[in-house]
Amino acid sequence: MVKLTQATRFRWLLSVGWTVGAGLALAQPAPIPGLPLPLNDLSAFAPTTPNWRIAGGVRADLNKPNTLTTDNGAGVLVSLPLPANQASKLADQQMNAVSRLQHGDMDLELDFMIAPKSNSGVYLQGRYEIQLFDSWDIRSPRTIDNGSIYERWDEKRAEGQNGFEGHPARQNASRAPGLWQHLKVSFQAPRFSANSAGGVPQKTENARMVRVELNGVVIHEDVELTGPTRGSIFSDEKPTGPLLLQGDHGAVAFRNIRYINYDKPRPELMNLKYAVYKGKYEKEAEYSRTAPESEGTTGVLSANVSRIPNEFLIRYTGTLRVVEPGEYRFNLGVPGGGGMLKINNQPVVASGSSTGKVTLAKGDLPFELFYSKFVDWVKPNLGLAVSGPGIREYTVTDATSGTNDEVDPIIIDAPTNTVLRSFMDMPGVDSPGEKTPASANRQRRTLRVVHAVSVGSPEQVHYTYDLDKGALLQVWRGSFLDATPMWHDRGDGSSKPMGMVQRLGAPVLFLSKLSSPQASWIADTTGSGYRPKGYVLDEVDRPTFRYISYGSMVDDKIRVLPNGQGVQREVSIATPASDLYARLASGTTISPMENGLYLIDGQQYLRIDDGTGGKPAIREASNGRQELIVPVKGKVIYSILF
Structure with missing residues (x-):
């Protein structure tokens, strides 16, 4: 033999x-594209109060609390505050949108937009709330903050102890108010016995939030819910109930609501x-x-x-x-x-x-x-x-996983300003200069940046910088880095952001000489004389990156904004060449807004704080995207709010 x-x-x-195979790789119980909840009109809901309407678009002004502006059309469900005299005639619970849909176990996926200083919620079965809140400047989420599971309430308890069993989100994965945010929920309804006592079915298992993701970050897993949370429209529990969108606490908008009922x-x-x-x-x-x-x-x-x-x-x-x-x-x-x-x-x-x-x-x-x-x-x-x-x-086995090779994660926190070099993978990002058809599945594409520097801050706002291009790659809010891929076993040299990530597109040179404002941005460093010179740390260990470009020394300083609302970037050029431009942003759509803001793909704001070189311009790029560029004479300062 x-x-x-x-x-x-x-x-x-x-x-x-x-x-x-090595083991069972269970699919995470995250929603897949299911049935849409129609938003051409309000017919998917029980009769609503006048605060609810259907719109074609919606936007916010960061300086106007609890305010959203709508455009005509369909596809977006909006709740706007009513005048005080009109709202006072309505009970709070009447101002919610309650679906005609009844559900038990369900996967739910939707986009939502919260106005500045506003508050709303998504109630599974009309009973169990996931809080929606303007938590832009929060470091440690509370039960009232965005993505948290709201507390239960008992008036009979002692003063100060009425609220109980709330579950704060693991980390703040929120975007700024006025930006579209994405929520995914896998919900398991309570179970009841076939037999009843005194005609009332007996609960045999509590409801659960199997998994909740906010903006791509897991913020809850397998959370048991012993009963309805505060503000629910039912005090009892049942196998099924409606989806409820809260409309009595502030301006909020919803779109792309999809669900899968698991009722078989x-x-x-x-x-x-x-x-x-x-x-x-x-x-x-x-x-x-x-x-x-x-x-x-x-x-x-x-x-x-x-x-x-x-x-x-x-x-x-x-x-x-x-x-x-x-x-x-x-x-x-x-x-x-x-x-x-x-x-x-x-x-x-x-x-x-x-x-x-x-x-x-x-x-x-x-x-x-x-x-x-x-x-x-x-x-x-x-x-x-x-x-x-x-x-x-x-x-259908006694094992929740068929693998015996679980790895203790290697997590890098940033209690102080922290700098870590590693490879950084950028999912859905093409190589610079590559032209990808709009129909291509960009999620399958991954660009590896091999000279990346990630900078963490105690404000829980972090970023990654590409030393090869002098490019700001991504910013994120929440926890810092998972270095397990880099340091476990032999490792592959990469680390991964752990919070809510805003990627800023393919890395290209920030500065370029253009023969005209319409000339194509260069895809690589050829002709620029670009040479990285590392970085220097200030007195609290924040780096300023340095490089030579077009014969000039460039200082590139990125700092976290007050209250963790984003980052500010200050780029100084010692002896700037003529016809020098800075590329501030790229995106599918770039829209000018009030107060000097630009909205990039509905996912980030950009504010030009000091552009002494000239007037910024939005232009069409060769790959079908748009770019925001500005002439540079010696310095440009701008902020990314996300």
Whole structure:
């Protein structure tokens, strides 16, 4: 018999139909594009009060609290404060928008805009609130701040203790008021028994916020909700309820509301039997020539039925009862070995893949699963996850994960001004000068910046600078850096921002000589004489970057604005060349606003604080985007508010 090396064994198992993998990679229960809640009119909601309207666009003025300005059209749901005499005639709860949609378990995804100093909320089932708030200048979120799960309330409790069980967001991942923010929620409704006491169903499991993301940052995971939060329109709990958008506390707008209702019964594994075979099994049929080491019945799939640490095979057989017909997806984790899943006598997960999908009819279907364990340095484990029509992905094994290689994260905080050099990956960003069709999937593109410097601050506003181009790459609010990819094991040299990131486009030179304001911006350093000169630290360890460009020494100083509202950049050129321009921003759309602000793609404000060289101009770039440029004589100062 030929002795197989480890690499040969992996290839052999793949060739005979096992799926080989390190573990189960459960999909996060985050919303996927589902059904839209129509916003052409207000018909998706119960009759609303006059504060609600449909608009085509909306914008804010940072100097006007609790105010939004709307444009004609459709697609945006807006609540605007009513005059005091009109509002006083309405009860607060009447001013909310309550959906006709009723939901239990649900994934929800939406954009929202909060006016300066405004306040709103999203209530799942009309009972459990995720707070929406202007928390732009907050460092440590409270239960009233943006993204927090609001507290419950009991008037019978002692003074000062009426509020309880609120859950602040893990970090402040908020954008500035007047900018569009994105919320994703995976919600699990409370469970009730089929039997009732005195005609009232008994709650058997509390509601949960399975996962909440604000602007791409996870701020809650698996939070149990013992009852309705303060301000809910119901005091009781039920399996279903409406979506409620709060409209009685200030100006707020919503768009792109999408949801998935998980209201179908899960498939059920029945009559499970197992047999454990000792040895190395490289082909599916080999086990049949060996007597099982042990066998029996069980109620759950598990690797624990084998007491053999390595070189064994577990074969499960049983029945999968399918109540809801349709397409199902299976995710199989087999750490340290290989495996296969068959349903209705057909392979579902096989041929080297850890996932598979199949259309299942309603009824009782034969179920068969194999787990062959042969890698001795990996602990045995088994994971199987299922999702289907109206069914959120869930595990049918006793393991929440099929991996034994969890890594303790290496987190870099910034209690003081902190400077860290690393590679920095920029998802969705093209290489400078590259032309990408608008239809391309930009999320799959990643640019690696190899001479990046990330600067953290105790104000919890941070940025990354590219030494190769003298470019400001990104700014973010919240926690600083995850350096696990750089320092764990051999590492790959990269780190990742942990907060709400605002990326500023592909890195290009900040300064360029242009023959005319319409001339193309140079894509690389050719002809500029660009040479980086590192950086110098001030008395509190804040860097000022230095480089030579067009024969001049340039100082590039970036500082956090008061109250953490953004960053201010001051670029000074010792002896500026003629026809020198600074490129302040690029985006799909750049719109001038009041008070000298520019709105970039609805995601950031830019304010020119000192542009002594001349008047800024918005121009069309060669890649179909827009650029904001300004002539430079000796210094330019501008701020990014986000």
